[in-house]
Amino acid sequence: MRADAARNLATVLRTGARLLAEDPSTSMAAIAAAAGVDRTTVxxxxxSREALLRAVFQAKLDSSERVLNEARLTEAPVPVALHRYLEGIIPVSREWPVDTRQMMQRDPEARARRDALSERLSAFLRRAADEGHLRTDIDAAWTRGVLDRLVETVAHDFPSMEAPQAADLVADTFLRGVGARRAAS
Incomplete structure (x- = not known):
């Protein structure tokens, strides 16, 4: 693929993600215009619009998978892996703001991939609890939900906060909120 074609594709996907997150019924013509490319290019x-949406979701899943790999969730110390994950996933959430749940209803392959990525994060949180970093008296689904909402909140409600600062804030809030209580020294 030529460099200009690759740039156009990336622009269309990112523009599509943003516009479809704002309005899921956005037309391909509107996405093309906002991306600054010809409608025929798109x-x-x-x-179809469905094919574009599927490509947007695949791009988001690709980015999420890269973040999980780079965070080293199974090898790095829990606080380090958590921060790496947050510092990577917050920009992904900003860049690809579409809700993957809508695509999961239509694309079993994407759903399986998303579920596998989600399970990797859940396994990391189980590891964090097993190692004493998270409270075990709180349902794991609640703990996961808290982490997911914190990421969503900082990514979308505080878009000007740089990813490292946002990761610091989320990690601190998360570990203090559902983190294991340590005995006072």
Whole structure:
């Protein structure tokens, strides 16, 4: 793929993600116009709005998978892995603001992939609890929900906060909120 074509594709995907997050019924023509490309360029690459949406979700899943790999959730010390994860996933959430749940209803392959990535994060949180970093008297689903909402909140409600600062804030809030209580020294 030529460099300009690759740039156009990336622009269309990012623009599509943003516009579809704001309004899921956004037309391909509106996405093309906002991306600054010809409508035929978008239609040549994507046969339908559904195909474009599927490509946006795949790009988000690709980015999420990269973050999970780089965080080293199974090897790095829990606080380090948590911070790496947060510092990576917050920008992904900002760049790809679409809700993957809507695609999961239509695409079993994407759902399986998302579920596998989600399980990796859940396994990390079980590890964190087993190692004493998280409270074990709180339901694991609640703990996961808290982490997910904190990421969503900082990513979308505080978009000007830099990822490292946002990761610090989320990690501190998370570990103090559902973190294991330590005995006072």
């Amino acid at each position: 239609h040549r690459r994507f046969a």
